[in-house]
Amino acid sequence: MIERESECTLNLLDLLFPVKCPVCGELLSKKGERICQSCRKELPYVTEPCCMRCGKPLEKATREYCQDCGKKRYSDKKDFLCQGTALWVYTDRMKRAMADFKYNGCYRDGVFFAGELVRFRGGKIRKWHADYIIPVPLHRRKIWFRGYNQAACVAEELGSQIGIPVMAALERLRSTKPQKDFDDKGRRDNVKGAFSVSEQCRKILYGKCILLVDDIYTTGATLEACAKALTEAGVKKVYFACLCIGRDY
Numbered sequence: 001m002i003e004r005e006s007e008c009t010l011n012l013l014d015l016l017f018p019v020k021c022p023v024c025g026e027l028l029s030k031k032g033e034r035i036c037q038s039c040r041k042e043l044p045y046v047t048e049p050c051c052m053r054c055g056k057p058l059e060k061a062t063r064e065y066c067q068d069c070g071k072k073r074y075s076d077k078k079d080f081l082c083q084g085t086a087l088w089v090y091t092d093r094m095k096r097a098m099a100d101f102k103y104n105g106c107y108r109d110g111v112f113f114a115g116e117l118v119r120f121r122g123g124k125i126r127k128w129h130a131d132y133i134i135p136v137p138l139h140r141r142k143i144w145f146r147g148y149n150q151a152a153c154v155a156e157e158l159g160s161q162i163g164i165p166v167m168a169a170l171e172r173l174r175s176t177k178p179q180k181d182f183d184d185k186g187r188r189d190n191v192k193g194a195f196s197v198s199e200q201c202r203k204i205l206y207g208k209c210i211l212l213v214d215d216i217y218t219t220g221a222t223l224e225a226c227a228k229a230l231t232e233a234g235v236k237k238v239y240f241a242c243l244c245i246g247r248d249y
Helices: 002-016 037-042 067-073 092-103 109-127 140-146 150-162 184-191 199-205 221-232
Strands: 083-089 132-135 170-172 195-197 209-217 237-245
Touching (some): 083 109, 092 109, 092 237, 132 150, 170 221, 195 199
Parallel strands (some): 083 237, 209 237
Antiparallel strands (some): 170 195
């Protein structure tokens, strides 16, 4: 009954607000379509070779890690992220798509994005045996302004399709400036201490394996800060899945 009601709601939304291609914005005419055929052919999927830790595309197959992850591997600092994966290279085309998804009310695009994660990265995600999926949170001011958290849209749909419960366990303690405004060090400082695990979730998450979900991975500073908060709350392992990621070249 619940699934049928959800389908009816989605169909009603499609009728009142016709579905647009999440990449080019053109109206889709075929029932059930979530992307136009021309854009599907040009989606910049991440392929090998890619970093063993974060999944960032590498220029040479002889390398195992991208520059950022290579530095972290040989650093004395604790690495709070076990491994991650990303779906698309963060090209200009995908920058526009992610901007629409985040800022222009295109939250329904999360259905397509999550479906593609399951289709192309589902096997990898399942092998991590995550107990819960946790979206990277937005500060309440941004939630109020946008009306939704794009990472939560993807996480909820991903959890539904892959059969892993979703928990909004992370809280954003303060509003941070956009990460694009900073260099690597500035990004780390910007999100340092910005996240916390809610008290009611700590006992549930203790000793568990978590999959973090976010839209874009650049240096990984935001995900690292989230993983640090989770690890300090007793989480055993933290993995991540993102929609887009930059190249290492």
